[in-house]
Amino acid sequence: MTVRWTIVKPFERARRPVSAREQRQVASDAGLSKQRVVVEAVRLADREGVDGLSMRRLAGALGAGAMSLYHYVASKEELLDAMIDIVFEEIELPPEGTDWQSAMRRRAVSARRVLACHPWAIGLMESRTSPGPANLRHREAVTACLRRAGFTVLMATHANWLLDSYVYGFALQEASLPFDTAYEFADMAEDVFLPQLPPDEFPYLNESAAALVAAGYDPAEEFIFGLDLVLAALEPLRASA
Amino acid sequence: MTVRWTIVKPFERARRPVSAREQRQVASDAGLSKQRVVVEAVRLADREGVDGLSMRRLAGALGAGAMSLYHYVASKEELLDAMIDIVFEEIELPPEGTDWQSAMRRRAVSARRVLACHPWAIGLMESRTSPGPANLRHREAVTACLRRAGFTVLMATHANWLLDSYVYGFALQEASLPFDTAYEFADMAEDVFLPQLPPDEFPYLNESAAALVAAGYDPAEEFIFGLDLVLAALEPLRASA
DNA sequence: TACTATGAGCGTACACTGTACCATGACCGT
DNA sequence: ACGGTCATGGTACAGTGTACGCTCATAGTA
Numbered sequence: 001m002t003v004r005w006t007i008v009k010p011f012e013r014a015r016r017p018v019s020a021r022e023q024r025q026v027a028s029d030a031g032l033s034k035q036r037v038v039v040e041a042v043r044l045a046d047r048e049g050v051d052g053l054s055m056r057r058l059a060g061a062l063g064a065g066a067m068s069l070y071h072y073v074a075s076k077e078e079l080l081d082a083m084i085d086i087v088f089e090e091i092e093l094p095p096e097g098t099d100w101q102s103a104m105r106r107r108a109v110s111a112r113r114v115l116a117c118h119p120w121a122i123g124l125m126e127s128r129t130s131p132g133p134a135n136l137r138h139r140e141a142v143t144a145c146l147r148r149a150g151f152t153v154l155m156a157t158h159a160n161w162l163l164d165s166y167v168y169g170f171a172l173q174e175a176s177l178p179f180d181t182a183y184e185f186a187d188m189a190e191d192v193f194l195p196q197l198p199p200d201e202f203p204y205l206n207e208s209a210a211a212l213v214a215a216g217y218d219p220a221e222e223f224i225f226g227l228d229l230v231l232a233a234l235e236p237l238r239a240s241a
Numbered sequence: 242m243t244v245r246w247t248i249v250k251p252f253e254r255a256r257r258p259v260s261a262r263e264q265r266q267v268a269s270d271a272g273l274s275k276q277r278v279v280v281e282a283v284r285l286a287d288r289e290g291v292d293g294l295s296m297r298r299l300a301g302a303l304g305a306g307a308m309s310l311y312h313y314v315a316s317k318e319e320l321l322d323a324m325i326d327i328v329f330e331e332i333e334l335p336p337e338g339t340d341w342q343s344a345m346r347r348r349a350v351s352a353r354r355v356l357a358c359h360p361w362a363i364g365l366m367e368s369r370t371s372p373g374p375a376n377l378r379h380r381e382a383v384t385a386c387l388r389r390a391g392f393t394v395l396m397a398t399h400a401n402w403l404l405d406s407y408v409y410g411f412a413l414q415e416a417s418l419p420f421d422t423a424y425e426f427a428d429m430a431e432d433v434f435l436p437q438l439p440p441d442e443f444p445y446l447n448e449s450a451a452a453l454v455a456a457g458y459d460p461a462e463e464f465i466f467g468l469d470l471v472l473a474a475l476e477p478l479r480a481s482a
Numbered sequence: 483t484a485c486t487a488t489g490a491g492c493g494t495a496c497a498c499t500g501t502a503c504c505a506t507g508a509c510c511g512t
Numbered sequence: 513a514c515g516g517t518c519a520t521g522g523t524a525c526a527g528t529g530t531a532c533g534c535t536c537a538t539a540g541t542a
Binding site: 049051119120123124128136139140143144153154157158161164165166167168170172175176177201204205208211212215217225230232233234 | 365367398416
């Protein structure tokens with residue numbers, strides 16, 4: 001067990017009493033800390049899936065004993081909560097200084113990208129009920145953007161629900177698809193889907209799969225299409241102040 | 242171990258050779274069968290959450306030994322797949338003989354209701370990649386409805402993605418909310434949310450929570466609002482044959 | 483009726499999980 | 513020098529999915 005200890009900078013200690021635990025939180029590359037534990041947990045889940053994430057393996061990846069993690073995380077549940085909040089931290093906030101549609105489009109695109117990078121996050125959301133700080137900050141920024149664009153409180157709520165539903169639902173569907181690019185889609189459709197879709201039982205699905213392959217359908221463009229449709233549909237709800 | 246054996250109806254045996262295993266599949270209230278195993282698994286997950294569903298507990302609920310389940314299900318993964326497909330079976334297909342918007346509204350409302358009854362299903366979808374038979378039948382019916390309404394293959398695909406994203410995403414968000422009714426929302430907002438949303442840090446969220454409570458906001462109506470907005474936005478994509 | 487093949491049911495065992503409890507030993511302030 | 517604090521992790525326990533192989537009721541055959 002190679003445990004390296006943080007050297008506390010003197011002036012920090014001079015300013016106010018700092019517990020050893022707090023010092024750890026600041027330390028970035030030495031010793032353990034809640035940061036380091038959660039970040040490594042995210043990395044592990046990205047690599048091996050959420051089922052491959054066990055306290056023992058996580059501890060192993062950190063060069064520590066399993067029980068040590070419980071000094072930074074009360075339980076695995078809390079660890080999962082913290083992991084989700086890290087994911088929310090990665091999502092871009094809607095930028096200020098542009099029209100609301102551009103701002104929301106940007107943050108939606110960012111959210112989709114982040115959720116695609118951490119597919120396990122979607123599946124975890126269902127079971128955790130209380131939003132973390134990054135989640136709250138994100139919601140605040142989004143609501144601010146909508147309200148400043150002239151949406152009433154009620155309409156901003158509607159817009160929020162609709163946009164988030166679309167983004168999460170899209171990410172959820174995307175996570176359960178075995179292809180990403182147009183090339184992979186064409187490949188899988190011809191070799192896997194079409195044989196499973198006999199035209200007498202699934203005439204329409206068969207037709208769709210065949211036609212989409214022929215047209216060179218690219219699933220990567222799907223997200224923007226629906227997003228812009230939703231944004232356009234929301235525009236009239238705005239009390240154009 | 243009270244194992245009751247199926248009495249095979251003679252005329253069934255006369256018609257063609259039927260293995261004992263197949264007879265079990267048909268039997269509804271005696272012995273085990275894949276049906277019975279999966280249905281009981283769904284019930285158990287509804288009652289105790291998906292984390293409370295273990296092979297041993299499921300076996301216990303069926304009055305059987307743990308290893309007996311593996312005669313009907315190759316692995317727990319396959320069990321989970323089958324459970325999801327049962328959920329899809331519960332969702333109403335879009336009815337024929339009405340305009341496409343009414344049909345899609347009906348099936349979307351049904352889907353939301355079913356997913357709200359089985360919240361664990363949403364969290365499971367992320368990890369399973371191959372759709373079951375009920376899922377395929379459902380997709381076929383939806384695509385048929387859209388194509389008959391005059392959507393091209395490509396536009397029907399867009400509509401499908403958008404509608405499903407909305408439904409799944411809404412269900413996902415709903416599953417992670419601790420309230421259902423307007424009364425519960427008002428209660429929780431005042432006692433739990435507002436204290437966590439200091440106006441200097443979260444001015445807009447604070448304002449929203451307060452205003453929504455004052456207006457008697459009912460989260461149950463939220464779904465239809467967004468759904469109708471989406472349906473209206475899709476209408477112009479239709480090549481009104 | 484006796485014999486055999488089949489296959490449902492499940493007891494046992496193994497590697498693994500989350501985590502409660504407790505011992506260790508380094509660091510700090512006095 | 514000493515006592516208190518606290519990060520660390522070893523051990524243990526209940527519970528997990530499931531591989532293996534046994535029992536024994538049944539169906540089919542002779």
